[in-house]
Amino acid sequence: MSSTPTYGVGDASYQAAGGIDGLRRLVDDFYRIMDESPAAADLRRMHPESLDASRDKLACFLSGWLGGPKLFAEKYGAIVIPSFHAQWPIDAAGSTAWLDCMAQAIARQDYAPEFAEYLLRQLRVPAERIVQASRARHGQP
Numbered sequence: 001m002s003s004t005p006t007y008g009v010g011d012a013s014y015q016a017a018g019g020i021d022g023l024r025r026l027v028d029d030f031y032r033i034m035d036e037s038p039a040a041a042d043l044r045r046m047h048p049e050s051l052d053a054s055r056d057k058l059a060c061f062l063s064g065w066l067g068g069p070k071l072f073a074e075k076y077g078a079i080v081i082p083s084f085h086a087q088w089p090i091d092a093a094g095s096t097a098w099l100d101c102m103a104q105a106i107a108r109q110d111y112a113p114e115f116a117e118y119l120l121r122q123l124r125v126p127a128e129r130i131v132q133a134s135r136a137r138h139g140q141p
Helices: 012-016 019-036 038-045 052-065 071-076 081-087 092-107 113-137
Strands: none
Touching: 012 019, 012 113, 019 038, 019 052, 019 092, 038 092, 052 071, 092 113
C-alpha cells in the first residue's frame, strides 16, 4: 500500500503545499524571484508597485485551486482565469517567465519531489490557456 497522497483528489494537494501558510510562503518566494529576474521584468511591470494585493489574490486562488478553502471566491468573488487576465495580454514568453519563476519558488519549498513535479505540471495548464486566450482576443495566430 502506497503512502503517497493522490494529488488532485480532495484537499491532498492543498495539504501537500502546507495549507494556506505554505501557499503564502510559495507566493512570497514567487514574487521575490519575479522581482529579481530580468527575464520576468515585463511580467513584473504588469503588477502594481506594491505586491501585497497580488500576493493575497494568488495565495487565495491557489488555496481553492488545490482543493482547500475557496478563499479567493470568499474574498474577491468568482474568477475565470483567462477573463481575469484579459486586461494583460500574455504571450508565450510571459507565460514561460511566469512558469520559470514559479518553478524556482516551488524548488525553494520543502515539498515532496512528486508534489513539486505535479504542481508545476498542473500550473502549465492555466498558463497555456491564458496565452491561447490572449492570442484569440488580440487576433494573434
